[in-house]
Amino acid sequence: MTDPQTNFDKDEPLSPEAEAVMAKARRRAGLSMLVMMVGFMAVVLVVVYRLATMGGGVAEQYALEAIALPAGAQVISTQVQDGLVTVTYDGEAGQAIRIYDGANGELLREIAVIAE
Secondary structure, eight states: OOOOOOOOSSOOOOOHHHHHHHHHHHHHHHHHHHHHHHHHHHHHHHHHHHHHTOOSOHHHHOOOOOOOOOTTOEEEEEEEETTEEEEEEEETTEEEEEEEETTTOOEEEEEEOOOO
16 A cells, blocks of 8 residues: 655645745735736725716706696606706697706797697
């Protein structure tokens, strides 16, 4: 039978080739940890930057509380986008689209919907 080595407490010096391999492995492990830490810090910085530069919120963009439509108008649809409020409605004169400024409620444009 073979004689297994049972004395693990005794440290034998490594050969110069083994020392070179161990040093190379330590450098590569250190470099990969450094790259990982830089990547992690970059992600954290992006998250902090995005949180710090977020806009004031929807409440500041759309401060209007009411809009004026003709009497008897029935709202068909509404859309809120880019600080504008678009309302499509059906009134006595036919269907129309009104575009309001979301910050102050000012009527910017009215577009009549005409059948062809």
